[in-house]
Amino acid sequence: MSAKEFYLNRFEIRLSGLGGQGILTLGKIMGQALALEHGFYVTQTQSYGPEARGGASRSDLVISSSPISYPKPENLDVLVALSQEACNLYFRNLKADGLLVVDTFMVEQLPTNNYVGIPFTQLAKEKLKVVQATNVLTLGALCYLLPFLNKNAAAKTLKEVFPAKIIDKNIKALNLGYSKAKQLYPDIPKKWSFS
Amino acid sequence: MVETTKLIHEYLRHSKKFPHVYCPGCGHGIVLGSIIRSVHHLGLSKDEVVLIAGIGCSGRMAVYVDFNTIHTTHGRALTFATGVKLANPKLKVIVVMGDGDALSIGGNHFIHAARRNIGVTALVLNNNIYGMTGGQSSSTTPENSYSTTTPYGHLERDFDVVNLALGCGANFVSRTTALHAQLMDKLLTKAIENPGFNVVEVLTPCFTQYGRKNKFKNVVEMYSWYRKNTIKVEKYKELPEEKRAGKIPIGVFSDKQEPGFEEKYGQLREKLRSKK
Amino acid sequence: MxxxxxxxxxxxxxxxxxxxxxxxxxxxxxxxxxxxxxxxxxxxxxxxxxxxxxxxxxxxxxxxxxxxxxxxxxxxxxxxxxxxxxxxxxxxxxxxxxxxxxxxxxxxxxxxxxxxxxxxxxxxxxxxxxxxxxxxxxxxxxxxxxxxxxxxxxxxxxxxxxxxxxxxxxxxxxxxxxxxxxxxxxxxxxxxxLTIINRTIPTMPPEWYVPYEETMRGVPPMPPLGSGYRYHVTGLTHDEHGYPTSKANEISALMHRLFRKIDQFFYDIQLVEEVETEDAEVVVVAYGCVARSAKLAITQARESGCKAGLLVLKTLFPFPRTYVEKLARQCKKVIVPEMNMGQISREVKRVNNGLSRVVTINRVDGQIITPGEILKKIYKD
Amino acid sequence: MAKKKGETIVTVYPAWCKGCGICVNFCPGKVLEFDEHGKAYVARMEECIGCGFCELHCPDFAISVVAKDKKDNKNNSEHKDEGKN
Missing domain, CATH: 3.40.50.970 (Thiamin diphosphate (ThDP)-binding fold, Pyr/PP domains)
Structure with a gap:
């Protein structure tokens, strides 16, 4: 699980959705796992708005095997959209062969047939009984979909970032997201070619 | 309390020219004497006293006395003092401000220093006017009185320093006049020693810029006015409402010993360190 | 070990x-x-x-x-x-x-x-x-x-x-x-x-301490309040003892010392990073986040055979004029992208003084200048 | 401090006196008066009760009040020196 196995040249991910869905935390945890556990160069930027809840929220990651100059994404390799609005707004920034990951519970009108759809919010509500776990469920799914992001590294980061009393629930969410993605989209990880 | 002049001379900076710049009869000199007597009475060394002044006539005081002295910007003396006290709580910080300094341009700092209860002594030398800039009205210029910027009489109301300080929660709040030097010594001694934020308002005459424009013949008449119109706060409280008008109470209005902000911050540090 | x-x-x-x-x-x-x-x-x-x-x-x-x-x-x-x-x-x-x-x-x-x-x-x-x-x-x-x-x-x-x-x-x-x-x-x-520098404190007996004394470096030692070195601090022009002065000779000595203490250590203070400037014909002068955009832009320009270089200013003032001047002499075009209407480009133009062509990119819409925008200016004649 | 008359010596340092009149007007014993230059001087030393009002309220630190016996000893000469500053 080290950065040496994969050569990434500006791999760009946008995590987007509504304020309150934990998008910024998701970006921070994912960035930290990739930077500190895997040893990639990572820049994580986000849009700051005056609104703390509701409204659009996004967090961008640029991941690379060499130092990153320009810290913002230019062409997205992955767009994660946890709301219809975010999907509509950012789909045009996704590369033609990029991967769209949506929360099918929140996004009903898809701009393409080529996407990964998992009902993260629904799973969080029904299986975990905590809607706040949506973001970590998403992280779990991404750990499966992106071969360079290891689930154990993500779990380690979760333990560093979250207070002890909510760790178990979050690990559970991480595993659930991972297995759900694996079950629904077994072939996606093979899509990537890193060299 | 005689034989104090020689003592005062010991605290003055011998490299500075005397007599000082203040106009004849200006109470600022009396206040400087009182600060020195109070520091001496408390047995403090010159090194542990920091005298911080603002801008204006009162601001000039700092240069004359052999303490650690800082002549700051207009109205901001209390902010410097907050930094000094927090950085080194062992220092005794005395802040000298005029009325324009403390309550007009520095009003925000005054109320927040009081609210924060930072451990400094705030001396407000209230002469009801901007002296150094030439007699413009300040936030303590009485209604209807004249200044160079209120040539037709002042329409605004003036601040009551004591009530303002009380409202902001200062530990110790007091008032005296330049004519009541013994009371001033007592109040200042107490204020320097007391924890938290301590206010001493000194009514001090400015004949040059205020008295002349407001029907006083000379500075002595202004002192006589203080003698006639001030009353000990204890007696003031016994007066029936109708007899209080025009009387200025002097003395101690609040005397609390709540710990200063710097002390509480020290306790916080202790707590955090013991947890580790 | x-x-x-x-x-x-x-x-x-x-x-x-x-x-x-x-x-x-x-x-x-x-x-x-x-x-x-x-x-x-x-x-x-x-x-x-x-x-x-x-x-x-x-x-x-x-x-x-x-x-x-x-x-x-x-x-x-x-x-x-x-x-x-x-x-x-x-x-x-x-x-x-x-x-x-x-x-x-x-x-x-x-x-x-x-x-x-x-x-x-x-x-x-x-x-x-x-x-x-x-x-x-x-x-x-x-x-x-x-x-x-x-x-x-x-x-x-x-x-x-x-x-x-x-x-x-x-x-x-x-x-x-x-x-x-x-x-x-x-x-x-x-x-x-790390190299950590602490202020010089006086070491002479307090009676001999002159708070604003002229020294070799122009920087007088500074005691903490309460350490026995009592002196007067003021924002007024002051003599070497710290007392207010309006005498021309004393003011002049003070003001010139204030400037000298920074000026004479200009070479210590001016910090820059040069990226591929050795043979550069086009140089981008940038600072802050825009320097990162510029870095990607010159990488892309080099990939297509264009001799582009980058000067990242880490010190903005005193303005690193020696580096800017050297590069202005060497290259044909200096590009100054910044997220204002031209605040550092004024300094660049002042130093450039006709040596090279100075082109600015200015954005004041709250958006970072992209590598693409800089690249376009690099290619454009 | 002495409250009897005639037990103190009052000194005014003319170099520092600005002639504001606080001492002259508020002295309970009317000890001080103005001289022809408008500065305070001790006119009736024997009337001084040693209350110290003038010393405390001189804004220019130009008046010193000391007990007679002390004055005779040492303070006398030192005070004079400072007056010349």
Whole structure:
């Protein structure tokens, strides 16, 4: 699980959705796992708005095997959209062969047939009984979909970032997201070619 | 309390020219004497006293006395003092401000220093006017009185320093006049020693810029006015409402010993360190 | 041989890196007032300083008070700082002048906004470059630094403290929202890897101490308040004893010393990074987050065979004129992209003085200048 | 301190006196008066009761009041020196 196995040249991910869905935390945890556990160069930027809840929220990651100059994404390799609005707004920034990951519970009108759809919010509500776990469920799914992001590294980061009393629930969410993605989209990880 | 002049001379900076710049009869000199007597009475060394002044006539005081002295910007003396006290709580910080300094341009700092209860002594030398800039009205210029910027009489109301300080929660709040030097010594001694934020308002005459424009013949008449119109706060409280008008109470209005902000911050540090 | 402990790594915001840098530099006092996009610096200090033996964080009533408290703390012997953004920086200007005049070491971090006025609080801009240079009234020298990535935020904060202490002067570190709010991995240097400079304190008996004495370096020693060296501090022009003066010869000596102490160490202060400038025919001069855009642009230009280079300014003032002049002589075109209407390009043009063609890229819409925009100017004749 | 008359010596340092008149007007014993230059001087030393009002309220630190016996000993000469500053 080290950065040496994969050569990434500006791999760009946008995590987007509504304020309150934990998008910024998701970006921070994912960035930290990739930077500190895997040893990639990572820049994580986000849009700051005056609104703390509701409204659009996004967090961008640029991941690379060499130092990153320009810290913002230019062409997205992955767009994660946890709301219809975010999907509509950012789909045009996704590369033609990029991967769209949506929360099918929140996004009903898809701009393409080529996407990964998992009902993260629904799973969080029904299986975990905590809607706040949506973001970590998403992280779990991404750990499966992106071969360079290891689930154990993500779990380690979760333990560093979250207070002890909510760790178990979050690990559970991480595993659930991972297995759900694996079950629904077994072939996606093979899509990537890193060299 | 005689034989104090020689003592005062010991605290003055011998490299500075005397007599000082203040106009004849200006109470600022009396206040400087009182600060020195109070520091001496408390047995403090010159090194542990920091005298911080603002801008204006009162601001000039700092240069004359052999303490650690800082002549700051207009109205901001209390902010410097907050930094000094927090950085080194062992220092005794005395802040000298005029009325324009403390309550007009520095009003925000005054109320927040009081609210924060930072451990400094705030001396407000209230002469009801901007002296150094030439007699413009300040936030303590009485209604209807004249200044160079209120040539037709002042329409605004003036601040009551004591009530303002009380409202902001200062530990110790007091008032005296330049004519009541013994009371001033007592109040200042107490204020320097007391924890938290301590206010001493000194009514001090400015004949040059205020008295002349407001029907006083000379500075002595202004002192006589203080003698006639001030009353000990204890007696003031016994007066029936109708007899209080025009009387200025002097003395101690609040005397609390709540710990200063710097002390509480020290306790916080202790707590955090013991947890580790 | 004992293995050295692993350096601590953090995934941190630029603002958080400033906090780490300040603590490594020995900062133990912070006074500030919340303002976007600098607030994480205050929040970080609020959490960390009380954990130190002597650390103090205080949230003041406004930015004027914040810098006043910082000056007071510095006079009392602390390494002290504040952080703010455009509007707050404007409020601090009077006290910046005071700190220049009274020679009080301190650090101000300004995470810039666009303006005028409240402007654009949550988007990046580089609107305060000339304000940092000339914001306070009266002639004065000043040191202004910048940083373009998160690790550099840490190192430039340390540099800011070192310059402040070495030259007894306020130092301003200008950041932008992108740099302040980007998270990246930073590596905390081990203390023994760092050079930390502390102010010189007087060593003569107090009676012989002359607070503003002319010295070789032009920087007089500075005792903490209460240490036995009683002297007078003032913002008025003063003689070497610190007493106010209006005598022409004394004022002249003071003012010239203030300038000299910065000027004569110009080569120590001017920090830049040169990227592929050796054979460059087109040079981009940039600072802050825009320097990162420029870096990608010149990489792309080189890939297509265009001899492009980059000069990243880490010191903005005193303006690193020797580097700019050298490159202006060498290349055909100098491109200055910045997120204002031309604040550093004025300096570049002044130094360039007709040597080369100076082209500017200016954005004032709260958006970072992209590598594509710079690339276009590199190619364009 | 002495409250009897005639037990104190009052000194005014003319170099520092600005002639404001506080001492002259508020002295309970009318000890001080103005001289022809408008500065305070001790006109009736014997009337001084040693209350110290003038010393405390001289804004210019130009008046010293000391007990007679002390004055005779050492303070006399020192005070004179300072008056010349």
């Amino acid at each position: 004992a293995r050295k402990p692993k350096r601590k790594e953090l995934f941190a915001l630029g603002n958080e890196a400033v906090v780490e840098g300040a603590l490594l530099a020995g900062c133990s006092f912070f006074a500030g007032y919340p303002i976007t996009p600098s607030t994480e610096i205050a929040e970080g200090m609020a959490a960390k300083l009380p954990q130190l033996e002597e650390g103090v964080f205080v949230q003041m009533e406004d930015e004027i008070a914040s810098l006043g408290a910082v000056i007071g703390a510095s006079l009392a012997g602390r390494k002290a700082m504040t952080a703010t953004s455009g509007p707050g920086f404007s409020l601090m200007q009077e006290h910046i002048g005071y700190a220049c005049m009274a020679e009080v070491p301190l650090v101000i971090v300004n995470v810039m906004r666009g303006g005028p006025s409240t402007g654009l609080p949550t988007n990046p801009a580089q609107g305060d470059v000339q304000q940092a240079r000339w914001g306070t009234h009266g002639d004065h020298p000043i040191i202004v630094l910048s940083a373009s990535d998160v690790q550099e935020c840490l190192h430039m904060t340390i540099a800011a403290f070192n310059f402040a202490e070495k030259y007894r002067t306020p130092v301003i570190l200008l950041l932008d929202e992108v740099t302040a709010h980007t998270r990246e991995k930073i590596v905390l240097p081990r203390p023994e890897e």
